[in-house]
Amino acid sequence: MVRRTRTADAFTRVAQKSVQQDTASWRLATVTATYTDGTIDISTAHGPVAKVRRMKSYTSPAVNDLVVVLTNADGNWVVVGALATS
Structure with a gap:
C-alpha cells in the first residue's frame, strides 16, 4: 500500500510540474540590473532571471x-x- 501511495504522489508531482510549465502566466518582479540592449535582470518570488526582454513602451527601466x-x-x-508607486 505504501508503495502505491509513493507512486501516486510521484505522478501527481510530475503532473503538477508539467501543467505549471505549459501555461502562460504573469507575475511581479523587481528590476535588479538594466542594459542598453533592451533587456533587464529581474528578481521574482521563484528566483532571479537574467536578460529578460522589455517592451518598447518601458522606456526608462530603473533598478x-x-x-x-x-x-x-x-x-x-x-x-x-x-x-x-503610491
Missing part, C-alpha cells in the same frame, strides 16, 4: 522598479513595464 512580467509555455519572459 528597484516593481514590474509586471509575462511568461509563456516556451519559457519566454517579457517585462511589460513598471507599476505606479
Whole structure:
C-alpha cells in the first residue's frame, strides 16, 4: 500500500510540474540590473532571471522598479513595464 501511495504522489508531482510549465502566466518582479540592449535582470518570488526582454513602451527601466512580467509555455519572459508607486 505504501508503495502505491509513493507512486501516486510521484505522478501527481510530475503532473503538477508539467501543467505549471505549459501555461502562460504573469507575475511581479523587481528590476535588479538594466542594459542598453533592451533587456533587464529581474528578481521574482521563484528566483532571479537574467536578460529578460522589455517592451518598447518601458522606456526608462530603473533598478528597484516593481514590474509586471509575462511568461509563456516556451519559457519566454517579457517585462511589460513598471507599476505606479503610491
